[in-house]
Amino acid sequence: MFKRKGFLVSLLILLGILLAACTSEGENDNSDSQNEGADDQEAAEDVEQVLKIANDQEPAGLDPHKTPAHSSVRIYSQVYSGLVTFDENMEVVPDLAEEWNQPDDSTYVFTLREGVQFHNGNEVTAEDVKYSFERILDEETASHIASYFSNVESIEVVGDYEVQFNLSNPDATFLSNLTNASAAIVDQEVVEENGDLQQVAVGTGPFKFEEWVADNRVNLVKNEDYFIEGQPKLDEVIYYTMKEESARLSAIRTGEVDLTTLTAQSADLISNEEEIDVKDYQSLEYSYVGFNVNSEPLDDPKVRQALSLATDRQAITDIVWNGDAVVSGPVAPSMGDWSIDVESHELYQNDIEQAKALLEEAGYADGFDITITTASTYDDMVDTAQLLQQQWEEIGVSAEIKQIEWGEYIDTWSNTSADVLIGRNGSGTDPDRALNYFFHTDGSANVWGFTNSEYDSLVEEGKVTVDQGERQEIYNEAQNLLLDLSPNLFLVSPMKYVAVRDSVVDFVPYPHDGEDIVEVSKQ
Amino acid sequence: MYAYIIRRLLMLVPVLFGVSVVIFFTLRIIPGDVAQTILGTDATKESLAQLRKDFGLDRPVIEQYITWMSGVLMGDFGESMTTGREVLPDILNRFKITFELTILSAILSWIIAIPLGVIAGIKRNTKTDFTVRIVSLLGVSIPNFALATVLILILALTFSYSPPVGYVGFFEDPIRNLQIMLLPSIVLGTAMAGAVMRMTRSSILEILRQDFIRTIRAKGAKERLVIFNHALRNAMIPILTIIGMQIGVLLGGTVIIEQIFSLPGLGQLVLTSINQRDFTVIQGAILFIAFVFVLVNLLVDILYSYLDPRITYK
Numbered sequence: 001m002f003k004r005k006g007f008l009v010s011l012l013i014l015l016g017i018l019l020a021a022c023t024s025e026g027e028n029d030n031s032d033s034q035n036e037g038a039d040d041q042e043a044a045e046d047v048e049q050v051l052k053i054a055n056d057q058e059p060a061g062l063d064p065h066k067t068p069a070h071s072s073v074r075i076y077s078q079v080y081s082g083l084v085t086f087d088e089n090m091e092v093v094p095d096l097a098e099e100w101n102q103p104d105d106s107t108y109v110f111t112l113r114e115g116v117q118f119h120n121g122n123e124v125t126a127e128d129v130k131y132s133f134e135r136i137l138d139e140e141t142a143s144h145i146a147s148y149f150s151n152v153e154s155i156e157v158v159g160d161y162e163v164q165f166n167l168s169n170p171d172a173t174f175l176s177n178l179t180n181a182s183a184a185i186v187d188q189e190v191v192e193e194n195g196d197l198q199q200v201a202v203g204t205g206p207f208k209f210e211e212w213v214a215d216n217r218v219n220l221v222k223n224e225d226y227f228i229e230g231q232p233k234l235d236e237v238i239y240y241t242m243k244e245e246s247a248r249l250s251a252i253r254t255g256e257v258d259l260t261t262l263t264a265q266s267a268d269l270i271s272n273e274e275e276i277d278v279k280d281y282q283s284l285e286y287s288y289v290g291f292n293v294n295s296e297p298l299d300d301p302k303v304r305q306a307l308s309l310a311t312d313r314q315a316i317t318d319i320v321w322n323g324d325a326v327v328s329g330p331v332a333p334s335m336g337d338w339s340i341d342v343e344s345h346e347l348y349q350n351d352i353e354q355a356k357a358l359l360e361e362a363g364y365a366d367g368f369d370i371t372i373t374t375a376s377t378y379d380d381m382v383d384t385a386q387l388l389q390q391q392w393e394e395i396g397v398s399a400e401i402k403q404i405e406w407g408e409y410i411d412t413w414s415n416t417s418a419d420v421l422i423g424r425n426g427s428g429t430d431p432d433r434a435l436n437y438f439f440h441t442d443g444s445a446n447v448w449g450f451t452n453s454e455y456d457s458l459v460e461e462g463k464v465t466v467d468q469g470e471r472q473e474i475y476n477e478a479q480n481l482l483l484d485l486s487p488n489l490f491l492v493s494p495m496k497y498v499a500v501r502d503s504v505v506d507f508v509p510y511p512h513d514g515e516d517i518v519e520v521s522k523q
Numbered sequence: 524m525y526a527y528i529i530r531r532l533l534m535l536v537p538v539l540f541g542v543s544v545v546i547f548f549t550l551r552i553i554p555g556d557v558a559q560t561i562l563g564t565d566a567t568k569e570s571l572a573q574l575r576k577d578f579g580l581d582r583p584v585i586e587q588y589i590t591w592m593s594g595v596l597m598g599d600f601g602e603s604m605t606t607g608r609e610v611l612p613d614i615l616n617r618f619k620i621t622f623e624l625t626i627l628s629a630i631l632s633w634i635i636a637i638p639l640g641v642i643a644g645i646k647r648n649t650k651t652d653f654t655v656r657i658v659s660l661l662g663v664s665i666p667n668f669a670l671a672t673v674l675i676l677i678l679a680l681t682f683s684y685s686p687p688v689g690y691v692g693f694f695e696d697p698i699r700n701l702q703i704m705l706l707p708s709i710v711l712g713t714a715m716a717g718a719v720m721r722m723t724r725s726s727i728l729e730i731l732r733q734d735f736i737r738t739i740r741a742k743g744a745k746e747r748l749v750i751f752n753h754a755l756r757n758a759m760i761p762i763l764t765i766i767g768m769q770i771g772v773l774l775g776g777t778v779i780i781e782q783i784f785s786l787p788g789l790g791q792l793v794l795t796s797i798n799q800r801d802f803t804v805i806q807g808a809i810l811f812i813a814f815v816f817v818l819v820n821l822l823v824d825i826l827y828s829y830l831d832p833r834i835t836y837k
């Protein structure tokens with residue numbers, strides 16, 4: 001008899017322990033959960049102006065100064081504003097700053113709009129601008145964009161609405177760097193209250209941050225006091241974390257979400273659906289083959305040139321990207337006049353005979369063995385590696401493919417621990433980023449060990465040359481030099497795809513901003 | 524009995540200690556750097572160093588372990604390196620969802636598997652038996668992710684249906700919650716059911732051959748009683764073992780299913796944090812999973828003695 005009782009009691013205790021975890025926690029976030037319920041109901045009643053977006057990754061945090069992850073940027077860029085922004089033609093236009101002028105080449109004075117409020121009601125003044133940039137530049141913040149503003153010497157508050165940036169030298173990239181979503185103006189009070197801004201977001205943007213439920217969704221609501229009259233048109237935006245492409249695909253098909261990004265293959269699958277518009281745009285990204293230029297045999301430019309000649313970029317476009325990509329140099333073609341026409345370049349001609357001749361000159365007449373490292377996380381990178389393996393075989397280069405997981409890949413990239421690495425770069429919104437930052441001897445993303453004094457002085461000059469025409473000539477020269485020396489092989493720049501339901505009106509993706517939703521409404 | 528349970532619970536201490544050591548030091552050996560993962564390619568060396576310093580990653584590994592462990596002993600699992608959220612509440616929040624998914628799929632699998640397994644055992648080598656065996660074999664052999672993806676696609680393409688997006692808790696909106704949980708539960712339940720069905724069938728077959736069943740039948744007991752009160756109860760031990768294992772594994776998070784159905788459960792948390800090299804979250808979550816696994820196994824052991832009074836624990 002005791003045994004059975006004993007059993008029941010112990011069973012209850014154990015169940016109790018197991019459940020304690022859930023229930024105690026359940027109480028903690030009960031109030032939260034009720035709110036969620038209410039929000040969802042609200043959303044259901046007012047379908048028209050709620051935009052549901054499928055986010056392919058969980059946001060990594062919401063602090064604009066500390067989080068470069070795309071899943072975070074697409075959210076906080078709606079909550080914060082910067083001093084200036086890009087219009088649809090990638091021209092710098094006012095945002096929080098009404099206007100600006102340059103007393104001399106290395107000084108910028110910005111005049112702020114008056115009466116703009118943070119979402120908590122505090123007014124935006126020159127002090128906030130000074131604080132935001134000092135926060136970015138403060139080493140303790142460990143900001144990913146500190147390098148963009150490293151030549152800011154001091155920031156002076158001239159008046160309540162006037163702020164002056166003193167640069168150490170003229171910088172042609174300064175304004176376009178300011179358009180970066182991470183160069184956001186934040187409220188000192190909020191930072192001090194919360195330690196950082198990873199879990200809260202109080203900005204001046206078109207939408208206010210409401211709630212973030214981990215691995216589930218982020219809710220933004222309309223900022224009624226947004227400083228641009230008539231914007232935004234939506235009442236609410238919800239980002240659902242949906243990591244699985246098939247789930248995003250079925251959700252956009254059935255209308256559970258209104259907008260999602262897609263791969264080329266999936267875009268093809270739903271391009272015939274009546275209620276869905278698939279919009280494509282040329283991205284600012286390009287795929288590349290990175291070489292460790294200090295390891296044999298890749299330390300010989302002739303070997304790298306031979307590999308470039310052996311690479312059939314058109315085949316990569318056709319097979320890896322379904323034909324929807326364009327051959328690219330170090331500056332993606334969507335950068336317009338900044339990028340040079342690479343297709344006529346000698347090393348882009350896929351000339352096997354010449355490649356073999358170059359290899360022979362370099363002393364590798366019989367080819368060599370090499371390992372191509374790629375991230376298993378991205379199909380396009382794996383496919384690219386496989387194609388290159390076949391193509392290089394033709395000149396006797398026998399490649400082995402090594403697939404590694406993303407965390408290890410990042411490590412491999414930053415330590416240059418692979419001889420040949422497949423990757424994708426964002427070429428930024430200014431050629432300086434694509435050229436200086438990835439390939440200058442001291443460039444913070446020059447992990448390849450590439451160094452060339454002629455190239456260095458070209459991009460240094462480009463950065464301080466304010467005259468556009470002159471600057472373009474310098475960068476053309478730099479790009480050609482880079483192609484000749486081939487520290488990386490630049491491959492192709494893919495299209496990007498966004499699928500939207502036909503109830504979404506006025507949505508236009510741009511290369512520099514694939515998710516501009518201030519003008520969007522629903523019908 | 525109590526002494527046994529207390530002894531088993533005490534055994535948790537060395538087990539969890541072992542797990543904590545293994546996971547902590549493995550994480551520090553594998554390649555990957557949380558600072559670089561967070562800051563991406565834009566970061567300067569100074570920013571990276573600062574971030575590593577903030578996380579205490581610049582200190583000796585032993586010191587890091589002691590700091591972490593002394594926190595854990597006080598119930599403080601630390602904060603996530605990426606999101607800054609507290610780790611323990613985050614784990615428990617996710618566990619609720621994984622727990623619900625596990626229980627739903629387990630119940631679903633029992634409802635299907637045990638009766639069918641019993642029937643197949645009784646009607647051995649008949650058409651019914653063969654059908655059940657084929658179905659169970661399918662259940663075991665079809666991979667979860669394949670069934671899940673196919674289900675999603677078929678429902679979307681033929682019925683224009685997809686489960687609602689955005690998880691809501693059961694107590695906030697039971698109907699919506701069940702709509703969200705139904706498909707993943709079916710997928711997991713099918714796989715569980717296959718194994719349980721096979722085990723039920725073979726276990727019943729074995730018991731039915733035993734002497735005591737003949738004695739009971741000879742006494743003139745009704746067949747229904749013979750099967751449910753005597754045979755099934757005795758056949759439950761191996762079935763329970765398998766169920767215990769399945770539940771233990773599922774509670775540790777069903778990574779693929781949670782990912783496919785966008786459920787913010789424990790599996791997703793572990794996967795995301797591994798990809799981001801978010802050490803504090805991985806460590807906390809693995810420790811928690813080990814704890815739950817041991818507890819479930821203990822529960823199963825205790826259930827044995829309930830089903831078979833001959834089993835006693837001293």
